[in-house]
Amino acid sequence: MSNVTVIGEGAVVRGRIQGEGDLAIAGRVEGDVEVSGEIVVEVKGLVAANLTGQRVVVRGAVRGDLVGAESIELDAGARVVGDARAPRIRVAPGALIRGFVTTGPREPGATKSRTAAASAARPAPKPAVAPKKVEAPQSAPAAKKAEPPKPVAKIPAKPAAKSAPARGATIAGARPGPPAPVVPALRKGAKAVHKKRA
Amino acid sequence: MATTVIGAGITIEGDLSTDDDVVVQGTLRGKLTARDGVVVEAGGSVEADIASGPAQIAGAVTGNITSTDRVDLQNGAKVVGNVKATRITIADGAQFKGSVDMDV
Incomplete structure (x- = not known):
């Protein structure tokens, strides 16, 4: 347990977090996160960043893309606005997600952009990549309903x-x-x- | 446990500010602000200015340390930078290059 990094409640990190080990976020993080181990966003965690890890577990709020090499778990109470990509994704009842969800094995040319991924997948004649794709549509309406309106910066x-x-x-x-x-x-x-x- | 821990093998590039304790076993580049204590353990590395309460340094720090309380440079510490604190101890075996500013 020596390699566990904790961003405590009340702590604010503005910048990049990367390296080997696990990460638990109970505070605020603004900036990209890339670790080799497990990322846990605790109930009070607020993340405005892309999260990349072996396993990503969200119980708090995340604005950014989630990429799990192994799995992504959204527990009840999780709020995610962003895309999620992992071989296995679990969305618990009560979790909110607004974004593009991709499960299945990692595609070789997979990109973060959904439009690029969609256009790349369409001209392929063989359905070799497509059937593994599983989406979670049932969670989308709930997310839209309960998600508080984000403050949009008005251009003067x-x-x-x-x-x-x-x-x-x-x-x-x-x-x-x-x-x-x-x-x-x-x-x-x-x-x-x-x-x-x- | 509101303590923030930067584990060994983890690098944070940017600012870290908290009202509680910070323990650095990994690497922090940028700026470190803690209202409470800061502990840089052996093997930990901070390339940043530190503003904190009591600070215990056993690892490497490059940057100025400003403490509202005491600063302990322990055996194995390697500090390059100025230290401003009300109390300071430098243990035998600690490496230190910089100036000390104490309120007298």
Whole structure:
């Protein structure tokens, strides 16, 4: 048990964790995790990272992809937003997962991107790779229902448009090439209304 | 057990901050902030500035150690960096290169 790493409750790690041994996360981890042994995300664990390990057990919350060389287990109370890939995956009742789930033996050209994996699998004439694929559709609706809405960073479009002319002038002065086209932020139909009034 | 342990064979590259104890048996690169004690065991390696409560160093530390309590450099410790603490002990056999700053 000397090779067990514990991220205690209240601890925050921002960065990469890698190496040989097991890992238990009861705190927060932001950054990728890649260990040779077992990864356990405890009930109070909060992970915003991709987790790669021999066995991945989730009882807390994970935002990121899970890759298990042997297995992935999502216990009751687990919240996962991300893809899961392992030869064996267990999703307990009460666990939430939103993402692409792939079981079966590891495909040689398997990538993290689901679109790339799908397009690669489609043109193959032999169903050699396909039948092993098992998905867990029953958990998907529950995940959608119970998953709290994630705070989406809104892009402040309006202030940028207002300050665009001034910024464009400075850029034009600094650059030798032609200035960036500055499009006045006019509402659609604003000119027409103006003409009509005139 | 809210203690954070970095096991032997594990490397963390980045910041680690906690309100509790930290035990380093593996490697930490980046920054280590603990409100409570920090123990760097023999074989453990920290390439980071350490800000903590009481610190016991038996492994290798490259970086400054700032402690609100005492710092013990034990036998086998290898420390390169400045140490700031209220109390400090340097055991026979500890290697230390750096300056010591104590509130007098």
